[in-house]
Amino acid sequence: MKRQKFLARFSRQTLTVKLVITVSTVVCLIVTIGVLVLMDVSYRGIAQTSVTTALYHAQFLKNKLIENMLDSTFNKEAFRETLDFETRRLGLKEVNVFNTEGVTRFSSIPENINKRIDLTADQEDRLTPDKGMIHFSDMSREGQLRIVHPIRGHALCMSCHENAQNKMLGGIELFVPLKPIYERFTVSRFILIFSALAIIILSAILIRWVVHKIVKRPIERLIEGMEKAEKGHLDVKTAIKRDPDLRRLSNSFNTMIRGIRMSQRKIAEQHQRELAQSNRLASLGQFISNISHEIKNPLAAIGATLHALRGEFQSSDRQGILGELIRQVERIEETVHNLLRYARQSPPRFKRCLVSGRLYHAYHLAEHHLKSQKIQTRFSIDKPEQAVNADEGQLEQVFLNLFLNAAKAMPAGGTVSVRVRCVSGNQADHSSAGRSPGVLIEIEDTGAGIPSDILPKIFEPFFTTREGGTGLGLSVSKGIIAAHKGTIHAASTVGAGTTLTIFLPAGDNAGISGSDGKMPLTLAERP
Ligand SMILES: Nc1ncnc2c1ncn2[C@@H]1O[C@H](COP(=O)(O)OP(=O)(O)O)[C@@H](O)[C@H]1O
Ligand SMILES: [Mg+2]
Structure with missing residues (x-):
């Protein structure tokens, strides 16, 4: 739920904010992982250095002991003082020297003399002539590093220790306080964390600047242009060159x-x-x-x-x-x-009717004329037929005009094909009357056709190419169809013929059953 809320809030932010948050988070993660790795490495480094130093100190003190012991004037008390002095000088907490039984013989702390050294350790960590024990206790400011190192006998020791060569004669125990090491580590940790924070903040600022310069500014320019265009200033031009x-x-x-x-x-x-x-x-x-x-x-x-x-x-x-x-x-x-009739062009008196009935009626008026020119007429009408709201007389006038034009285009005979189809909105794609469903009427002839240069003019009033023509037929038809909220257009191929296509929006079908009574059912088979 919380996550969804966060995501919803995030998605409402602007592109810049989203980019800055995303990239900063990634940088933050990378830097944090880097800091953790670096801290671990530096911790190990510091620990390793302190062990090396402690071993070096142990070796130094062992040499000091052997050197003192070999001296004929060896004095236990004087050696204890030397040990005490060196312990302080080297910054150690405590130094004990013990014999083979693990009993302390010399110590920087007098109370430790004759006490047993704790040599209980893991099997692998056992004190051997070659290997010492290293142990960090409580890696904190108060913690300490304990080093136990064997003292191996050599030839010179044989004067006092029998068969001493290469044998373990005892050991030295050193306690190194971890406080100075810990403090050095704390300082380097602070430096690391501080640098990481600085990197994160700097990169966030840098990212913001880059995003602003590369993404936001050009987008803002685009938005400005769009807003201007929206307000009607269509002279805007946006110029983005880089991205x-x-x-x-x-x-x-x-x-x-x-x-x-x-x-x-x-x-x-x-x-x-x-x-x-x-x-x-x-x-x-x-x-x-x-x-x-x-x-x-x-x-x-x-x-x-x-x-x-x-x-x-x-x-x-x-x-x-x-x-x-x-x-x-x-x-x-x-x-x-x-x-x-042209001048009057009275408004249509709408009535629900079927286009096929009006077509038939118009055909009937032109029938004699068509047949006398040996023109065949074929009808193809979709059933059930979609009704339209139209002025019957005006529709008949349109169809008659088209039949007569077709006849005039075919003086030597031919065929007129009449098709009526019901169309759903998107099929009536030539229609500027919108995407409403309706009826598509096509009247196709096999006449001379119309040259493409005069095709756009044929609906103009008084445009005619025929002797004795008025040039009003198509102009009047277009006016009538427009008054019916329909469209009319012509397509033609010279030498092949012309098709006039009319679209009329669908009317109410209720009350009309297949035929409006005047259309014979055999219409489709008529010649
Ligand atoms: N079916 C057709 N075939 C060839 N040309 C046609 C056809 N219908 C119309 N035209 C052309 O369109 C012109 C205008 O037609 P119209 O407005 O009916 O006037 P008119 O028939 O008086 O010439 C015609 O003169 C003719 O050039
Ligand atoms: Mg005409």
Whole structure:
């Protein structure tokens, strides 16, 4: 629980704090281990040195004893004084010289004379002619080092000691106080710990500085740039040169901002264009509406007059001329009617319906025309069909426009394939209407196709490549589909054909059962 809390708190810290804590902990661990190892080594070193010194002192005192003993004027009391003096001079605590039985013969402490030396030791540690005993008691300020060393006889000793050569004649016992050694060790320990602390603090400061310089500053610069961009200042540019990773990050941020800037500019331009277009269309629509009304009435009067005149003329050539005049007037009337319809573009009256029904109806209107041009029509409709909310009349107008365009593109016959598919949101990927599910309608012909340079223009009002065309069919269709929150787009290959694709968002399916009643069930098999 505590660990989790610590981890949660740690993860909330900034990157710099995390890095500094982690690296400092590692440094701390390494330095602590180093200090412990060094302390152990220095302890062993000091202990070894004190043993060597003590052995040296033991040898010195042994030599002194032999030297004194070989002197003809050897005096026990004088030797005791010498021992006492040397003990103090060498900084020893106590020195005892004992015989083969372990009984003290000479000592720096008079009370020790004739007392037994403690020679009970481990088997391996037994006192032999070649090997002494070394023993540290209580390795503290009050502790001491005890050294017991054998005294081996040699040729000169034989005057007093029988067969003394190479035999153990006794030994010397030295007590070295550990206080000075301990103090030296304490000082070196302090120096070590102090240096370790200094290293840790210095490295923490260094790490902080390095992290700040290498990581934090560039990241802060990036964050500053992002915040500026967030507030809409898209002219920001971050420049990180040193760290390769952060430089990549900074470069992609700059590229991203450049992309956003460009698309923002494009959107603004597009808006501007659309605004200008819709203004133009609104005034154009008004203008067309006015003019059409102005033309319509006199035209009706001319038509009526021409009909009346035709009744009065008997000769067939005059009848013919009048008939031609009436046909031309009817053409003008038709055009005016179309113009008015374009100018009005009334808002759709939504109703839940099935697209296939409207398609069939439109096909029915164009059927004669299509068949007369030897055009075959194939339908493929997904079942069950998804309903849409639409203005039935307007949808029919759109489909009729597309059928007639297809017919015009195939003067020598061909095939129109009509497909209706229900799509879930992500399949309708061409749709700018979002990711909602809906219905995809495709009307494909095998006609002449549209060159790529004019393809982007075909939805513009009054754009036409056909003699006698108004250039309004697709423009009106696009307006209708947009009013239905759908999309329409064209794809074409010159010489192969054109496909117009419409997406309409799904409506409520309740109450609709497969057909809206007007669509024959055999529709899919219709030619
Ligand atoms: N199915 C098609 N095949 C080839 N071209 C087409 C097709 N549909 C439309 N077009 C092109 O788009 C133009 C605009 O079509 P439209 O707005 O219906 O006007 P119109 O039919 O009066 O020319 C047409 O003139 C034609 O060049
Ligand atoms: Mg057309």
